[in-house]
Amino acid sequence: xxxxxxxxxxxxxxxxxxxxxxxxxxxxxxxxxxxxxxxxxxxxxxxxxxxxxxxxxxxxxxxxxxxxxxxxxxxxxxxxxxxxxxxxxxxxxxxxxxxxxxxxxxxxxxxxxxxxxxxxxxxxxxxxxxxxxxxxxxxxxxxxxxxxxxxxxxxxxxxxxxxxxxxxxxxxxxxxxxxxxxxxxxxxxxxxxxxxxxxxxxxxxxxxxxxxxxxxxxxxxxxxxxxxxxxxxxxxxxxx
Amino acid sequence: xxxxxxxxxxxxxxxxxxxxxxxxxxxxxxxxxxxxxxxxxxxxxxxxxxxxxxxxxxxxxxxxxxxxxxxxxxxxxxxxxxxxxxxxxxxxxxxxxxxxxxxxxxxxxxxxxxxxxxxxxxxxxxxxxxxxxxxxxxxxxxxxxxxxxxxxxxxxxxxxxxxxxxxxxxxxxxxxxxxxxxxxxxxxxxxxxxxxxxxxxxxxxxxxxxxxxxxxxxxxxxxxxxxxxxxxxxxxxxxx
Numbered sequence: 001x002x003x004x005x006x007x008x009x010x011x012x013x014x015x016x017x018x019x020x021x022x023x024x025x026x027x028x029x030x031x032x033x034x035x036x037x038x039x040x041x042x043x044x045x046x047x048x049x050x051x052x053x054x055x056x057x058x059x060x061x062x063x064x065x066x067x068x069x070x071x072x073x074x075x076x077x078x079x080x081x082x083x084x085x086x087x088x089x090x091x092x093x094x095x096x097x098x099x100x101x102x103x104x105x106x107x108x109x110x111x112x113x114x115x116x117x118x119x120x121x122x123x124x125x126x127x128x129x130x131x132x133x134x135x136x137x138x139x140x141x142x143x144x145x146x147x148x149x150x151x152x153x154x155x156x157x158x159x160x161x162x163x164x165x166x167x168x169x170x171x172x173x174x175x176x177x178x179x180x181x182x183x184x185x186x187x188x189x190x191x192x193x194x195x196x197x198x199x200x201x202x203x204x205x206x207x208x209x210x211x212x213x214x215x216x217x218x219x220x221x222x223x224x225x226x227x228x229x230x231x232x233x234x235x236x237x238x239x240x
Numbered sequence: 241x242x243x244x245x246x247x248x249x250x251x252x253x254x255x256x257x258x259x260x261x262x263x264x265x266x267x268x269x270x271x272x273x274x275x276x277x278x279x280x281x282x283x284x285x286x287x288x289x290x291x292x293x294x295x296x297x298x299x300x301x302x303x304x305x306x307x308x309x310x311x312x313x314x315x316x317x318x319x320x321x322x323x324x325x326x327x328x329x330x331x332x333x334x335x336x337x338x339x340x341x342x343x344x345x346x347x348x349x350x351x352x353x354x355x356x357x358x359x360x361x362x363x364x365x366x367x368x369x370x371x372x373x374x375x376x377x378x379x380x381x382x383x384x385x386x387x388x389x390x391x392x393x394x395x396x397x398x399x400x401x402x403x404x405x406x407x408x409x410x411x412x413x414x415x416x417x418x419x420x421x422x423x424x425x426x427x428x429x430x431x432x433x434x435x436x437x438x439x440x441x442x443x444x445x446x447x448x449x450x451x452x453x454x455x456x457x458x459x460x461x462x463x464x465x466x467x468x469x470x471x472x473x474x475x476x477x478x479x480x
Contacts, residue, residue, distance in 0.1 A: 189453070212454065212457075
């Protein structure tokens with residue numbers, strides 16, 4: 001893991017860009033004299049780790065006393081694009097906007113993306129926990145499909161917050177019942193890109209004894225600000 | 241309104257029993273030098289206002305800086321019983337436990353109970369807001385059907401937290417879309433006495449622009465303790 005830049009933000013949070021082999025990442029850490037728990041923050045749908053709303057969320061959590069890390073998935077953010085992936089992403093977007101079935105594109109494109117992202121997150125986890133000032137337990141926040149795979153494969157994940165979850169590859173829908181860590185599942189009731197019933201079915205399927213659903217009125221990007229605080233309190237109950 | 245007893249609790253909350261004509265009630269108020277907002281706390285299914293879980297919830301909210309009031313509905317708690325109501329309640333319980341349809345008993349028994357409870361809550365609201373140290377805005381917490389009727393009829397209700405909501409009389413299901421105040425709708429995912437899909441349909445029907453659903457794994461009485469805190473934060477956003 002190589003740090004390539006750093007800056008100190010207004011709220012005292014230290015934001016550092018890093019690379020881990022070919023994987024670019026960002027780490028946000030609070031001013032703290034004792035080790036802090038770690039939250040892995042993953043973003044679906046090819047969003048870059050630098051997307052402003054997501055950065056705001058990461059900074060908010062860091063200011064509450066967490067180390068927060070994000071990496072770009074293959075073909076996303078700062079990583080090389082492939083023409084095939086760009087085409088698949090465009091097809092997916094077009095089909096979703098047209099209200100057409102997207103399961104096939106989803107399986108062939110997002111399925112492998114999820115499978116390939118998880119080993120990268122585990123590599124990042126090893127490197128992050130080796131840093132001074134960062135300690136377990138580890139939380140996960142964001143992209144539902146990667147979170148399911150990671151929570152099943154990775155015993156160091158102690159709690160997870162998932163967002164949306166209307167479209168999740170079949171492999172992850174099937175292994176949802178193997179997820180047993182405490183869960184906070186966040187849903188936008190009118191999410192244009194996430195069928196509500198599928199998301200509710202997924203919430204129902206999780207094997208966790210402690211699982212909480214939060215749903216708010218509005219579309220995909222309309223999550224109210226107080227859910228950031230609710231997310232931090234959820235992690236506070238399980239990571240601190 | 242006549243106060244008939246009072247005691248100061250460990251957490252500084254003053255608990256006062258009162259009567260308002262034939263209606264018995266309890267008022268919990270925090271130690272405060274400035275007026276505090278009011279939360280009306282109503283309990284469904286004939287529970288007395290003295291039920292320990294409900295008292296714990298009222299005290300918790302009062303300690304957070306709210307005046308909290310509860311009254312017994314006709315035929316419940318400290319009020320005279322009628323043989324007919326006791327029979328209807330027993331029939332309802334037996335049918336629910338047997339998994340039989342309960343809509344008919346529900347309409348004929350709970351429907352009028354809700355209609356009759358709402359004027360009593362409005363009378364209580366008048367009396368409570370006339371007390372020194374209690375100020376608007378007013379929140380409502382608990383029994384879904386009464387809360388719908390009250391939120392539609394009573395412009396002083398500024399925010400409402402509803403619990404369960406699987407069985408709600410047709411009249412209130414129909415007027416749910418007229419509810420426009422901010423809502424927190426709390427659901428137990430495996431509530432044995434509240435069909436999940438009906439509760440979700442009710443959440444969908446509310447006319448409020450700001451509505452949030454919280455669902456947790458477990459049966460009717462299994463709501464996790466942190467939902468008390470979430471409820472106080474919800475009221476904090478809208479009443480303070």
